[in-house]
Amino acid sequence: MRLCKTINEMRSFIKAVRAEGKIVGLVPTMGYLHQGHMSLVREAKSRCDVVVVSIFVNPTQFGPNEDYHSYPRDLQKDAALVAEAGVDVIFAPEVAEMYPAGFSSYVEVTGVSECLCGASRPGHFRGVATVVSKLFHIVQPDLAFFGQKDFQQVLVIKRMVADLNMTVQIVEVPIVREADGLAMSSRNVYLSPEERQAALVLSRSLKLAQELVAQGERDIATLRDRVCQEINKETLANIDYVEIRSLPNLQTIDKLEGQALLALAVRFGKTRLIDNTILEA
Amino acid sequence: MRLCKTINEMRSFIKAVRAEGKIVGLVPTMGYLHQGHMSLVREAKSRCDVVVVSIFVNPTQFGPNEDYHSYPRDLQKDAALVAEAGVDVIFAPEVAEMYPAGFSSYVEVTGVSECLCGASRPGHFRGVATVVSKLFHIVQPDLAFFGQKDFQQVLVIKRMVADLNMTVQIVEVPIVREADGLAMSSRNVYLSPEERQAALVLSRSLKLAQELVAQGERDIATLRDRVCQEINKETLANIDYVEIRSLPNLQTIDKLEGQALLALAVRFGKTRLIDNTILEA
Numbered sequence: 001m002r003l004c005k006t007i008n009e010m011r012s013f014i015k016a017v018r019a020e021g022k023i024v025g026l027v028p029t030m031g032y033l034h035q036g037h038m039s040l041v042r043e044a045k046s047r048c049d050v051v052v053v054s055i056f057v058n059p060t061q062f063g064p065n066e067d068y069h070s071y072p073r074d075l076q077k078d079a080a081l082v083a084e085a086g087v088d089v090i091f092a093p094e095v096a097e098m099y100p101a102g103f104s105s106y107v108e109v110t111g112v113s114e115c116l117c118g119a120s121r122p123g124h125f126r127g128v129a130t131v132v133s134k135l136f137h138i139v140q141p142d143l144a145f146f147g148q149k150d151f152q153q154v155l156v157i158k159r160m161v162a163d164l165n166m167t168v169q170i171v172e173v174p175i176v177r178e179a180d181g182l183a184m185s186s187r188n189v190y191l192s193p194e195e196r197q198a199a200l201v202l203s204r205s206l207k208l209a210q211e212l213v214a215q216g217e218r219d220i221a222t223l224r225d226r227v228c229q230e231i232n233k234e235t236l237a238n239i240d241y242v243e244i245r246s247l248p249n250l251q252t253i254d255k256l257e258g259q260a261l262l263a264l265a266v267r268f269g270k271t272r273l274i275d276n277t278i279l280e281a
Numbered sequence: 282m283r284l285c286k287t288i289n290e291m292r293s294f295i296k297a298v299r300a301e302g303k304i305v306g307l308v309p310t311m312g313y314l315h316q317g318h319m320s321l322v323r324e325a326k327s328r329c330d331v332v333v334v335s336i337f338v339n340p341t342q343f344g345p346n347e348d349y350h351s352y353p354r355d356l357q358k359d360a361a362l363v364a365e366a367g368v369d370v371i372f373a374p375e376v377a378e379m380y381p382a383g384f385s386s387y388v389e390v391t392g393v394s395e396c397l398c399g400a401s402r403p404g405h406f407r408g409v410a411t412v413v414s415k416l417f418h419i420v421q422p423d424l425a426f427f428g429q430k431d432f433q434q435v436l437v438i439k440r441m442v443a444d445l446n447m448t449v450q451i452v453e454v455p456i457v458r459e460a461d462g463l464a465m466s467s468r469n470v471y472l473s474p475e476e477r478q479a480a481l482v483l484s485r486s487l488k489l490a491q492e493l494v495a496q497g498e499r500d501i502a503t504l505r506d507r508v509c510q511e512i513n514k515e516t517l518a519n520i521d522y523v524e525i526r527s528l529p530n531l532q533t534i535d536k537l538e539g540q541a542l543l544a545l546a547v548r549f550g551k552t553r554l555i556d557n558t559i560l561e562a
Contacts, residue, residue, distance in 0.1 A: 007446060011448075102440075103444050104390060104393070104440060105440055105445055106388070106389050107387070107388055107445070108387050108388075108389050109385060109386045109387075110385040110386070111383075111385040129386070130445075134444075134445055137445055137447050137448065138446045159383075159385060163385060163386035164411075164415055164418055165418040165419045166418050167418065249383070
């Protein structure tokens with residue numbers, strides 16, 4: 001497996017494999033890889049000749065009071081994991097390589113990026129769209145793989161790709177959960193044992209919503225209230241948002257018809273976790 | 282010569298010529314072509330195997346009170362001109378092809394886009410960067426050709442290409458002027474005979490600045506004042522801006538050292554014309 005630290009190295013590698021007509025897959029990550037990431041890698045391996053995993057903790061998608069500096073990093077462990085999985089290249093640039101002095105261009109997806117995490121984290125999706133656009137231009141993948149854990153992120157990136165006529169195909173991969181239901185996240189490492197236990201309320205509340213829908217509940221306000229009540233039973237949980245919105249445009253709705261996204265963000269101590277599920281009438 | 286009206290047609294053509302290893306050049310235009318455009322085409326022909334001229338009056342770069350609807354259009358005449366010049370393809374999409382319902386992604390270049398025409402025309406460069414980004418993704422040119430008449434536009438696009446790691450090489454081509462000095466522009470057609478005569482003050486004022494610099498003048502305020510005085514001698518001229526700024530970042534400066542951009546925008550009746558020259562100490 002190759003480790004590319006510079007854009008030029010990455011480009012040279014891609015140019016060579018492209019010349020051989022190979023299908024290139026990209027799995028963009030911020031590293032500290034878990035089984036959620038590895039399911040993206042496995043999907044990429046099954047569909048592409050060459051798999052690139054980018055590992056870059058992207059400063060432009062963190063707010064000033066967020067966890068950019070403390071975000072967990074372990075390139076050595078990540079490299080061992082993806083090498084084992086048969087990945088061809090890690091692209092792990094330094095911040096100054098991606099954002100040299102004078103950097104001042106951004107990709108902004110309006111609409112779908114403005115609610116949910118976009119409302120809680122101003123500028124977050126501008127940072128995401130910008131760095132993903134850069135990665136697409138550097139790696140020129142045929143396919144790129146994203147996890148549904150960040151469901152809104154997938155919608156933002158699909159919107160960007162369609163609107164700006166990028167040729168990459170976006171592949172969505174389902175959330176991977178721990179045995180007890182907690183959605184895998186690099187940020188789970190922040191949780192104290194008590195918070196880790198309390199965080200199970202997230203998947204439990206999503207499951208409750210699914211059950212209510214199965215029993216015929218269609219009123220969005222009722223569904224949302226029941227999810228909030230469930231989460232608030234957990235004293236360590238502080239709700240950032242709980243929302244049910246239309247797909248793919250994330251409009252507010254009153255009644256569940258067809259599919260909708262139930263998405264939530266909840267703090268446990270200093271740790272903000274997100275989770276989601278698709279509700280279907 | 283081929284005429285592509287859809288993105289899919291354009292992509293198919295490009296895929297075929299790419300497979301043959303040909304060098305592709307793009308000349309993005311808003312049509313109503315004049316000799317300034319044709320100098321871009323000639324430069325592209327001399328450096329590329331395949332030349333694409335895009336003709337698209339881009340609504341997102343016009344303000345609500347600007348001349349989008351009245352902007353001159355003549356696809357038939359344009360097609361004859363570029364066919365004669367040996368262009369391989371015209372890409373002339375409809376607005377709905379480029380901006381279908383739900384379109385909501387934009388490329389924003391901060392900094393260099395905020396002064397001069399960016400200050401006079403809010404949103405203009407966001408529209409330019411967005412449509413050029415789209416054209417680059419659709420046509421995937423090796424080289425793209427832009428005229429220095431829109432000097433700030435070239436700076437914005439070079440910034441975007443560098444920041445977002447696009448692989449296209451930007452080629453700048455000098456301003457082409459009428460025999461009497463007026464910079465060629467599709468908007469010159471708006472001018473009445475009196476305004477057309479009055480508009481000569483633009484190139485005359487730029488020439489005056491060059492002469493003052495040649496005589497040793499280095500004070501930016503003095504140079505700017507002299508240019509404004511010259512323009513104001515013309516009663517039909519209404520100055521939008523006259524500015525001298527550093528290159529390539531368009532910072533304000535007090536003294537001329539090395540190169541700087543003297544750029545101006547002036548209205549003659551309803552017609553807003555721009556012109557510029559590089560001053561060099």
